[in-house]
Amino acid sequence: MDPSLDSELRDDFLVEAGELVQRLGEQLVALEEAPRDAELLNAVFRAFHTVKGGAGFLGIDPMVQLCHHAEDLLNEARAGHVLIDAARMDALLEALDLVNAMMAALAASGDMPVAPAALLVRLQPHAARAPAPAPAPVPAPAPATEESGTIDDSEFEALLDSLYGMGGAPGAPVQPPASETIDDAEFENLLDNLHGKGKAPGAPVQPSAGTIDDSEFEALLDSLHGKGAAPGAAAKAAAAPAPAKAAAKAAPPPEATVRVDTGRLDALVNRAGELVLVRNRLLSLAASSGDEPFNTAAGELDRVADELQGAVLGMRMQPVGRLFQRFPRIVRDLARQLGKEIELVLEGEDTDLDRSLVEALADPLIHLLRNAVDHGLETPDVRESAGKPRKGRVRLAASQRGERIVIVVADDGRGMDPDILRRKAVEKGVIDAAQAARLSETECLELIFRPGFSTAAQVSDISGRGVGMDVVKTRVAELGGTLQVRSKLGQGSELELTVPLTLAIVRVLMVRVGARLFAMPLSNVDEVFELSAGQDRLLDGSLIAAHRDRALPLGDLAAWSAAAPTAGRHVVVLHIGHQRLGCLVHDVLGREDVMVKPLGRLFAGTAGVAGATITGDGRLALVLDLAGLAGEGGPWQLAPRLSPTLEAVV
Numbered sequence: 322m323d324p325s326l327d328s329e330l331r332d333d334f335l336v337e338a339g340e341l342v343q344r345l346g347e348q349l350v351a352l353e354e355a356p357r358d359a360e361l362l363n364a365v366f367r368a369f370h371t372v373k374g375g376a377g378f379l380g381i382d383p384m385v386q387l388c389h390h391a392e393d394l395l396n397e398a399r400a401g402h403v404l405i406d407a408a409r410m411d412a413l414l415e416a417l418d419l420v421n422a423m424m425a426a427l428a429a430s431g432d433m434p435v436a437p438a439a440l441l442v443r444l445q446p447h448a449a450r451a452p453a454p455a456p457a458p459v460p461a462p463a464p465a466t467e468e469s470g471t472i473d474d475s476e477f478e479a480l481l482d483s484l485y486g487m488g489g490a491p492g493a494p495v496q497p498p499a500s501e502t503i504d505d506a507e508f509e510n511l512l513d514n515l516h517g518k519g520k521a522p523g524a525p526v527q528p529s530a531g532t533i534d535d536s537e538f539e540a541l542l543d544s545l546h547g548k549g550a551a552p553g554a555a556a557k558a559a560a561a562p563a564p565a566k567a568a569a570k571a572a573p574p575p576e577a578t579v580r581v582d583t584g585r586l587d588a589l590v591n592r593a594g595e596l597v598l599v600r601n602r603l604l605s606l607a608a609s610s611g612d613e614p615f616n617t618a619a620g621e622l623d624r625v626a627d628e629l630q631g632a633v634l635g636m637r638m639q640p641v642g643r644l645f646q647r648f649p650r651i652v653r654d655l656a657r658q659l660g661k662e663i664e665l666v667l668e669g670e671d672t673d674l675d676r677s678l679v680e681a682l683a684d685p686l687i688h689l690l691r692n693a694v695d696h697g698l699e700t701p702d703v704r705e706s707a708g709k710p711r712k713g714r715v716r717l718a719a720s721q722r723g724e725r726i727v728i729v730v731a732d733d734g735r736g737m738d739p740d741i742l743r744r745k746a747v748e749k750g751v752i753d754a755a756q757a758a759r760l761s762e763t764e765c766l767e768l769i770f771r772p773g774f775s776t777a778a779q780v781s782d783i784s785g786r787g788v789g790m791d792v793v794k795t796r797v798a799e800l801g802g803t804l805q806v807r808s809k810l811g812q813g814s815e816l817e818l819t820v821p822l823t824l825a826i827v828r829v830l831m832v833r834v835g836a837r838l839f840a841m842p843l844s845n846v847d848e849v850f851e852l853s854a855g856q857d858r859l860l861d862g863s864l865i866a867a868h869r870d871r872a873l874p875l876g877d878l879a880a881w882s883a884a885a886p887t888a889g890r891h892v893v894v895l896h897i898g899h900q901r902l903g904c905l906v907h908d909v910l911g912r913e914d915v916m917v918k919p920l921g922r923l924f925a926g927t928a929g930v931a932g933a934t935i936t937g938d939g940r941l942a943l944v945l946d947l948a949g950l951a952g953e954g955g956p957w958q959l960a961p962r963l964s965p966t967l968e969a970v971v
Contacts, residue, residue: 327379334375335428336580341368342424343646345417349410350649350665356398356405365413366395372420384423387436390444391416397446407657412443414650583676586636590825593633594916597826600626601913601937630914634823637677641719641726642670644679648690648717655694662701662711663694668718674726675823681800682728682820685793689730689816690715692790697734697814707811709733724822725844731815737808739765749773766806770794798948800824801844803896820844827917829934831910831942832893834878838942840915840934841904845895845947849909852890863957866892866903875903876957881929881950897951913937917944 345368352361373388391413397403405413419436426433600622607619645667656663674682698704698713705711716731742765743757751771752760760768768774772791794804802820821827821844829840830849850868857866857875864875875892893904915934920927931946951957 331379331427334379335424338372338375339424341372342417342420343643344368346414346650347646349413349417350653352405353407353410353653359399362395362399362405366392366399369395381423381427381433383433383435384420387416387419387423387441390436390441394444394446403446408443412440414654415440416444581636590633590637591916593630594826596626597630597914598916598935601915602935602939605937605939630826634675634825635673637675637823637825638673639676639679640670641672641674641679641728642667644674644683644686645670645717645719647683648686651687652690652694652715655691659695660700661694661698661713663698663713663715666714666716666718668716669720672719672721672726673822674719675821675825677824678726678800678820681796682818685796685818686717686728686730688790688793689818690717693730693732693734693814697732697736699735721822722819724828725819726822728818728820729815730818731813733813736810736812736814737766737769737806738810742766742768746771746774766808769806770804795948798845798897799946801827801842803844825916826914827944828912828914829944830893831913831936832878832891832904832906833908833910834882834906837882838910838936838940839878839882839906840913840942840944841893841895841947842944843912845897847894847896847901849891849893852892852905868892868894868903871901873901873903874957875905876950877905879905879907895947897947900951902951902957915942915944 345365348361348365348368352358352365355361369388369391373385373392376384376388394403394405394409394413398405403409416436419434419440422434425431603619604623607616610616649665649667652663652665655661693715698715699707699709701711704713714733716729718729718731720727739760739762743760746752746768747754747757751768751774769790772789774789774791797804797818797820800820801824802818804819805817806814807817808814821842827840828843830843830846832839832841852866856868857864859865860872864877866873866875873892873894891906891909893906893909895902895904913936915936917932917934919932920930924930929946929950931944931949934942934944936942
């Protein structure tokens with residue numbers, strides 16, 4: 322085989338098989354809850370069968386062997402001979418993990434792992450284990466009637482043999498292939514000889530455009546053997562497996578989609594972003610020109626650029642369901658490890674999210690789910706004694722709110738006790754007793770986001786390992802997002818995570834500090850107000866303002882950037898992680914859509930600066946990294962952080 326063709330086929334296999342195994346985790350967990358669901362069984366069987374077929378074509382024998390054993394177990398379950406209990410599901414999930422490892426090795430051209438003999442034994446349908454409740458059996462051999470169940474590979478091969486393999490089919494011009502499978506052309510030829518020209522007994526099905534749909538295939542099987550009329554009636558009864566309507570969403574037709582390299586897509590997004598900058602510049606020029614035709618043309622460009630920007634960003638979007646698919650398996654394994662009964666409810670899986678955020682949110686969401694399962698939900702006995710159902714409920718929901726995506730992780734567990742949180746914070750030295758006494762109930766709940774705070778009595782493999790909620794909130798803040806907590810004692814907790822719809826083109830608030838321009842991501846901006854006389858004062862060496870009945874720490878961007886001795890009286894109120902902070906600036910210029918460009922190697926790593934952009938009037942503006950800005954040495958500590966070289970540039 323041509324090496325370039327071999328590489329292309331391998332890549333296609335990795336993409337297509339990867340989509341199948343990604344769904345398999347969710348499907349297998351659902352199958353454990355409903356082991357007699359024929360549609361789920363068929364869907365899971367087909368996924369392993371398809372992966373096995375592709376692996377066989379590429380000669381990946383370890384993957385073929387593993388998938389074949391999984392098929393055997395699932396086929397027995399489809400026939401009603403075994404029930405997929407927890408032990409068998411453990412084996413299937415372990416097989417899925419190994420398939421993923423094999424695919425990773427194939428992608429990296431590394432050593433292919435081999436299935437352990439013990440796993441292959443556990444996948445055997447009648448391996449020794451505790452007896453499971455017997456499902457309603459399907460008679461075997463089944464009589465040749467249309468009411469019988471499904472058929473396995475060997476039964477289907479026997480049917481084909483009886484139809485044409487020995488020359489017994491009407492016309493019989495097709496010769497059996499040397500291998501055990503037939504390709505598409507041979508199968509189409511078989512169908513043509515069986516019924517396409519009216520030669521099949523009964524011939525009730527007419528060909529349509531060279532292919533047949535499910536109902537036509539069912540009718541073909543009925544005409545061949547369902548009523549006893551098929552040649553070679555000794556073949557076992559057959560019925561095509563029903564499509565898994567509930568297990569997997571129907572894929573779009575192949576001709577409606579095209580695979581594009583992500584590098585090309587990113588390049589297109591970059592060009593669209595640069596067009597937005599040019600659009601901003603022309604709109605600024607048009608506004609000051611007084612030329613009506615110029616204004617009209619600029620307005621048309623504005624409309625077209627907006628539509629193009631929306632279309633290009635839409636190409637980057639992926640349904641958040643692709644991220645959610647991995648979580649049922651995680652929750653299922655945690656529940657078994659902790660001895661808890663848990664139902665995971667997924668909502669809003671079709672909500673679109675920028676693909677760059679899909680992977681970035683995986684770790685924060687895993688941590689939130691682990692906390693809900695470990696800390697939030699009680700054990701079945703405790704829940705029962707409290708009058709709750711033994712099975713706890715965790716809800717993972719996504720929705721779009723304006724230009725932001727909202728993801729909620731909620732549980733119906735024990736909830737958080739503000740008094741316990743206040744006491745723990747004092748014990749761990751997070752705050753002192755006087756500060757704790759002044760905290761409201763909401764502020765007590767927000768203590769979980771403080772570094773070093775934990776209510777875990779002991780370290781476990783699941784949580785309490787030193788990676789706290791502060792790390793989660795910081796990561797979310799780095800994505801321009803926020804994280805809020807709500808809880809009711811005895812009823813459960815809810816954490817709401819919001820992130821921008823996309824990171825490719827950012828909507829910012831432009832501000833002026835001295836002669837310099839700064840851009841603040843609007844996703845972190847709460848409001849803007851003008852500081853009145855006597856509203857600010859020094860407290861313990863820090864500048865604060867009384868705003869909305871709360872103390873608002875103020876940071877002077879002028880002092881941080883060495884722009885001017887004092888900033889103006891305009892305050893931009895920001896939420897950064899769990900903090901609510903105010904920035905003093907000279908002037909607030911307005912909102913703009915900008916494309917953030919990296920600073921390059923010379924200025925890489927500058928604290929508090931995410932990149933740069935060009936404003937509508939052609940000037941350079943620094944885009945602030947507000948999460949970094951809120952750290953040590955930021956404007957709230959009144960310590961300049963900009964490098965002299967960068968100061969000179971801006």
